[in-house]
Amino acid sequence: MAGKVKWVTDIEKSVLINNFEKRGWVQVTENEDWNFYWMSVQTIRNVFSVETGYRLSDDQIVNHFPNHYELTRKDLMVKNIKRYRKELEKEGSPLAEKDESGKYLYLDFVPVTYMLPADYNLFVEEFRKSPSSTWIMKPCGKAQGKGIFLINKLSQIKKWSRDSKTSSFMTQSTKEAYVISLYINNPLLIGGRKFDLRLYVLVSTYRPLRCYMYKLGFCRFCTVKYTPSTSELDNMFVHLTNVAIQKHGEDYNHIHGGKWTVHNLRLYLESTRGKEVTSRLFDEIHWIIVQSLKAVAPVMNNDKHCFECYGYDIIIDDKLKPWLIEVNASPSLTSSTANDRILKYNLINDTLNIAVPNGEIPDCKWNKSPPKEVLGNYEILYDEELAQGDGPDRELRSRPGQSLGPRGGRSRDSGRTVLTTWK
Amino acid sequence: MLQEESDLALIIAQIVQKLKGSNLYAQLERQAWASLQRPEIKLESLKEDIKEFFKISGWEKKLQNAVYSELSVFPLPSHPAAPPEHLKEPLVYMRKAQVLINLRNPNYENGDSHSFRTHLGLIQVPLKVKDIPELKEFFVELGLTAGQLGIDDSTQVPPELFENEHVRIGQKVLSEQDSAAAQQYIRQGSPTALRAELWALILNISSQPEDILYYEQLKTNVIQHDLLVDSLIYKDVKLTASNDDYYFVFEDYLYQVLLCFSRDTSVLGHFAYNSASPPKSYIRGKLGLEEYAVFYPPNGVIPFHGFSMYVAPLCFLYHEPSKLYQIFREMYVRFFFRLHSISSHPSGIVSLCLLFETLLQTYLPQLFYHLREIGAQPLRISFKWMVRAFSGYLATDQLLLLWDRILGYNSLEILAVLAAAVFAFRAVNLMEVTSLAAAEAVLADLSTLKVMPLLQIFLFATVT
Numbered sequence: 001m002a003g004k005v006k007w008v009t010d011i012e013k014s015v016l017i018n019n020f021e022k023r024g025w026v027q028v029t030e031n032e033d034w035n036f037y038w039m040s041v042q043t044i045r046n047v048f049s050v051e052t053g054y055r056l057s058d059d060q061i062v063n064h065f066p067n068h069y070e071l072t073r074k075d076l077m078v079k080n081i082k083r084y085r086k087e088l089e090k091e092g093s094p095l096a097e098k099d100e101s102g103k104y105l106y107l108d109f110v111p112v113t114y115m116l117p118a119d120y121n122l123f124v125e126e127f128r129k130s131p132s133s134t135w136i137m138k139p140c141g142k143a144q145g146k147g148i149f150l151i152n153k154l155s156q157i158k159k160w161s162r163d164s165k166t167s168s169f170m171t172q173s174t175k176e177a178y179v180i181s182l183y184i185n186n187p188l189l190i191g192g193r194k195f196d197l198r199l200y201v202l203v204s205t206y207r208p209l210r211c212y213m214y215k216l217g218f219c220r221f222c223t224v225k226y227t228p229s230t231s232e233l234d235n236m237f238v239h240l241t242n243v244a245i246q247k248h249g250e251d252y253n254h255i256h257g258g259k260w261t262v263h264n265l266r267l268y269l270e271s272t273r274g275k276e277v278t279s280r281l282f283d284e285i286h287w288i289i290v291q292s293l294k295a296v297a298p299v300m301n302n303d304k305h306c307f308e309c310y311g312y313d314i315i316i317d318d319k320l321k322p323w324l325i326e327v328n329a330s331p332s333l334t335s336s337t338a339n340d341r342i343l344k345y346n347l348i349n350d351t352l353n354i355a356v357p358n359g360e361i362p363d364c365k366w367n368k369s370p371p372k373e374v375l376g377n378y379e380i381l382y383d384e385e386l387a388q389g390d391g392p393d394r395e396l397r398s399r400p401g402q403s404l405g406p407r408g409g410r411s412r413d414s415g416r417t418v419l420t421t422w423k
Numbered sequence: 424m425l426q427e428e429s430d431l432a433l434i435i436a437q438i439v440q441k442l443k444g445s446n447l448y449a450q451l452e453r454q455a456w457a458s459l460q461r462p463e464i465k466l467e468s469l470k471e472d473i474k475e476f477f478k479i480s481g482w483e484k485k486l487q488n489a490v491y492s493e494l495s496v497f498p499l500p501s502h503p504a505a506p507p508e509h510l511k512e513p514l515v516y517m518r519k520a521q522v523l524i525n526l527r528n529p530n531y532e533n534g535d536s537h538s539f540r541t542h543l544g545l546i547q548v549p550l551k552v553k554d555i556p557e558l559k560e561f562f563v564e565l566g567l568t569a570g571q572l573g574i575d576d577s578t579q580v581p582p583e584l585f586e587n588e589h590v591r592i593g594q595k596v597l598s599e600q601d602s603a604a605a606q607q608y609i610r611q612g613s614p615t616a617l618r619a620e621l622w623a624l625i626l627n628i629s630s631q632p633e634d635i636l637y638y639e640q641l642k643t644n645v646i647q648h649d650l651l652v653d654s655l656i657y658k659d660v661k662l663t664a665s666n667d668d669y670y671f672v673f674e675d676y677l678y679q680v681l682l683c684f685s686r687d688t689s690v691l692g693h694f695a696y697n698s699a700s701p702p703k704s705y706i707r708g709k710l711g712l713e714e715y716a717v718f719y720p721p722n723g724v725i726p727f728h729g730f731s732m733y734v735a736p737l738c739f740l741y742h743e744p745s746k747l748y749q750i751f752r753e754m755y756v757r758f759f760f761r762l763h764s765i766s767s768h769p770s771g772i773v774s775l776c777l778l779f780e781t782l783l784q785t786y787l788p789q790l791f792y793h794l795r796e797i798g799a800q801p802l803r804i805s806f807k808w809m810v811r812a813f814s815g816y817l818a819t820d821q822l823l824l825l826w827d828r829i830l831g832y833n834s835l836e837i838l839a840v841l842a843a844a845v846f847a848f849r850a851v852n853l854m855e856v857t858s859l860a861a862a863e864a865v866l867a868d869l870s871t872l873k874v875m876p877l878l879q880i881f882l883f884a885t886v887t
Binding site for chain 2: 190
């Protein structure tokens with residue numbers, strides 16, 4: 001008997017609630033029997049923590065993987081990617097190929113990063129190699145640009161060195177841990193402004209890896225003209241693209257919210273830089289997203305009750321190289337403009353169509369393979385099952401105008417030279 | 424025959440005169456002198472050898488492009504005794520109408536209706552505009568049997584059918600550096616990656632060091648002196664481009680370009696063929712004394728609300744400010760100025776309005792009559808689209824496809840045709856409205872329209 005899906009959420013956002021209601025789902029509380037729970041990251045921690053011994057039944061779905069932080073905490077993401085690279089190197093995979101200066105050819109997509117205070121000495125060594133460089137300090141556990149600052153002198157972070165010397169064991173709570181990354185001070189500027197890319201990626205399972213990219217990502221522009229000048233290092237409006245920060249700038253505009261569609265970006269880049277380099281850029285962006293997911297796949301708890309929609313933040317530098325800045329487990333569902341609201345509403349709608357097929361009471365034993373028609377604005381980014389099943393002569397070239405490869409996905413781990421066609 | 428020959432001779436003489444003062448002439452002279460060093464240049468056949476050298480080295484092509492460029496804006500040959508005002512505007516009543524109160528041809532009587540059907544629209548001036556058969560001939564490359572970018576490059580169409588070949592031809596046109604060929608080519612649309620270069624070729628813009636220097640000089644002027652019109656520019660940008668989903672990013676570039684534009688006296692040159700005249704200002708206390716008159720602003724063009732939208736779409740193509748500036752300036756003196764000057768030119772705004780109304784009345788008479796009855800004269804809605812060449816109303820990629828055709832046909836008539844096509848497209852909804860406000864609402868959002876299919880259907884697929 002098909003009853004109505006019972007839903008709970010602790011994120012009171014209209015884009016969510018409207019989507020649940022339009023499906024005729026019934027709202028319940030977390031103490032009752034529920035089928036679908038859109039959780040905050042705090043709740044997922046409790047649900048899957050050892051103490052509570054919570055057991056989800058086959059007809060229950062949640063919107064986070066239990067240890068998503070392996071990807072979404074800045075320090076763990078870097079750690080996992082470093083580990084993944086070393087593993088590939090060890091097994092002699094061509095993916096781990098390096099150039100003459102020791103940089104990875106295909107896997108160098110995260111700026112040089114160290115954990116503080118743990119890696120303080122390693123960081124100092126690196127810092128001294130290029131003392132005029134700028135670094136960005138980010139607290140591991142915060143979001144929306146909170147607590148971030150730029151430094152260009154060692155003295156500015158003496159605090160982290162002092163602490164590591166005086167403590168005999170790790171007393172810091174995870175809240176005080178920071179990562180320090182080489183700041184990308186040559187971002188691609190458009191109209192003289194810095195911007196970053198927010199892309200949404202839905203993962204329905206990690207093993208086999210199945211992920212979808214939302215076609216309608218957007219660029220977030222700073223309201224003030226970019227300058228790498230050291231006098232402006234403290235001006236967050238120049239450097240941080242988070243809407244939460246830009247919203248408070250004098251020039252923030254509520255009509256467009258400082259956002260551009262990825263479609264506009266593509267038109268601009270093709271017109272000013274050419275088609276090949278633009279296609280290559282977008283291919284690389286897809287590549288680094290897939291690689292980041294592959295890096296954490298082995299350590300992810302691939303619980304069948306889970307799916308997750310990540311917000312990927314990417315910065316493009318002036319050589320048209322994309323850099324992965326971070327991955328968000330709870331991308332903001334607040335709408336800053338009318339267009340924004342429509343976009344996020346559709347995002348949730350398409351996400352639910354994939355995660356909860358037909359809007360009916362879920363059964364976690366299903367194969368998580370939705371038919372093409374329900375994808376909406378999502379496109380298959382990578383499907384490990386399909387990739388392994390296909391033969392060696394699979395057509396990899398995609399049509400110009402389509403931003404993603406064919407449905408079969410790409411076989412990056414096959415080690416064949418075909419993967420380097422666009423490099 | 425004799426008259427045509429002497430007309431041609433006159434045009435040639437005038438163009439030669441114009442080009443003699445140009446930078447290209449100086450370059451050609453230098454090149455000719457330098458070429459004397461070359462072994463293949465022989466004294467006995469000096470003239471032919473230098474000509475041959477010019478042909479091979481591409482300089483002849485540059486000269487060809489320059490001549491072609493001049494021809495594009497050259498007014499039609501006129502009687503040798505015609506005064507210069509005639510070059511600006513041949514019709515006397517149009518000239519007198521520069522301070523516009525009422526535009527009326529004194530020779531024309533409304534009773535004479537068999538030659539000019541009763542016109543229900545707002546424009547009551549009998550200018551010659553094309554009808555659909557003439558438009559079909561004029562826009563023949565937009566026909567159903569020819570491939571188009573904006574239609575035949577959509578994702579459902581395999582690229583082998585048209586797109587790939589078209590791109591290949593575009594690359595060839597660029598490597599040949601032939602303005603005339605580029606103009607013909609772009610009638611079927613330009614591939615995104617080639618558009619910036621193609622437009623530059625058609626407009627005959629090549630960024631020489633002198634041009635960059637000139638632009639830097641203008642920028643210095645901006646820093647040194649303020650002009651009152653600067654405030655108009657700031658206000659305009661803040662009200663229009665800054666609120667636009669596509670163009671807000673380029674706010675700083677718009678200021679740069681427009682502030683420099685106001686100070687650029689070379690723009691005054693276009694008043695030779697513009698029916699309007701630049702406003703004059705007099706040194707304090709010397710009102711009326713011509714020796715103390717200056718053009719104000721220095722470029723003779725007072726910006727108005729929406730002016731920055733002429734520049735904004737170009738920012739998607741040119742990220743280098745001096746190139747962006749040159750392209751905009753040329754687009755203005757070739758096309759945009761006609762959208763806000765009163766003239767009888769077929770691309771002038773008056774003719775465009777009349778063309779729009781005539782097309783609508785002839786081919787959608789029921790709709791026209793209905794709208795007129797409810798107090799929603801169609802021109803009241805479409806005027807703003809045409810004045811801005813649809814900038815800010817269409818999605819940028821569609822707008823660029825439209826402007827491709829403006830360049831390709833060297834005419835703004837396509838704006839009127841598109842305006843009529845939009846009305847035709849939304850005719851069903853428009854027939855149901857009962858007020859001007861409701862009609863405006865139906866036509867408020869054009870951002871989802873695809874211009875090429877609309878144009879094709881209106882011109883070639885509607886039963887006339």
